[in-house]
Amino acid sequence: RLLGCGTAKHAAEIGAFLIESLARVPSVAHISSEFRTNEPVINPNALHFAISQSGETADTLSAVKEIQLKGGQVHGVVNVVGSSIARQCARGVYIHSGPEQAVASTKAFSNMVAALAIFSIQIARSRTLGKEKGKEIINGLQQIPHLIEEYLDDQGPIMEAVEAVKDAKSVLFLGRGISAPVAKEGALKLMEVAYIPCLAYPAGEMKHGPIALLEDGSPVIFIVPNDHVKEKSLSAIHECRARGAKIILIHEEDDIEATEEADISIPVPSCSYLLTPLLTVVPTQLIAYRTALALGCDVDR
C-alpha cells in the first residue's frame, strides 16, 4: 500500500503500477486524507509506503500513525531529511530532490517515481524478473536524466499549447494505464499554478461523463506513449475530435501514427514504457508554468 496526497499520491499510483507490473505483487495507492477515517484493515505482513515531499503533511502523518497503531510497518519515501513523517516511519529512503522552493512539487515527483521504480525492479528481481530484463530497465532509468535534458533542449510547441489552454473554461487531461496518473498530475499543476479548472480522467472514462463538456475548441491534453494501450487512447482521441476538441498530444518522438491525430503535437524522447511518466510529465509541467506566466500569475507563490 502506498499513501500520499496530491502529487505524492500520483507518484504513489505510478509506484503501485510498477510494483504490480514488474513484481506481480498486488499493490494499491491510497489518498492519505481518506485513509484513517475510512477505518482501513491493516495487514501486518503488507508493505506500506508513505510518500511525501515535505514530510510534514498532516494527513499522511496521521495515516502512518494509524497503520503503526494497527501493527503495520511504514517505509517513508520522503524528501525533507529529519521531517516528521521520516522520523515517524524511521525507515525508508530520502529522495534527495533538494528544496522545493515553490508550492508546486515537480522534481520531487520525479524522484518519488524514480525511487519507487528502483524498489519495484529490486523486488521484481527477487521474484520473476530476469537478470537481463532487470538490467535493461535499470539502464533505461540511468538514461532518463539525459533524455530529460534532450527534451528540454527542444521542448516542442509548448507556447501553442499555452495559447490553447490559457483562456479555456476548463482543460481535460486524459491518459491510460501508467499515463493516467500523469494526466492527473498535469491537471493538478495547471490548476495549482495557473488557476484554470482542470479535469483528469483515465482516457477510457472520457465517454462516461467528461465528454459532455466538449465543444468546438475545447482543449484536451492527451498523454499517449507508444505502449500496449496506445490504440485505445487513439480511439478516445477520435471521439474527442469528433466533438471539435483541440487535441494537444504528448507522445514519443518516433511515433508518427500518433502525431497524425494531434492539433498540437509535443514529442518526448522514447524510453521503456514503464519509465515514460518521468518524461511525459515534463511537458505538462512546462505547460502549467508557461500558462501561469502568460496569465500573470506568480508561479513561486
Ligand code: M6R
Ligand atoms: O509534501 P507532500 O508531498 O506530502 O505534499 C502533498 C501535497 O500537498 C502536494 O503534493 C501538493 O499537491 C503539491 N503542492 C502539488 O504540487
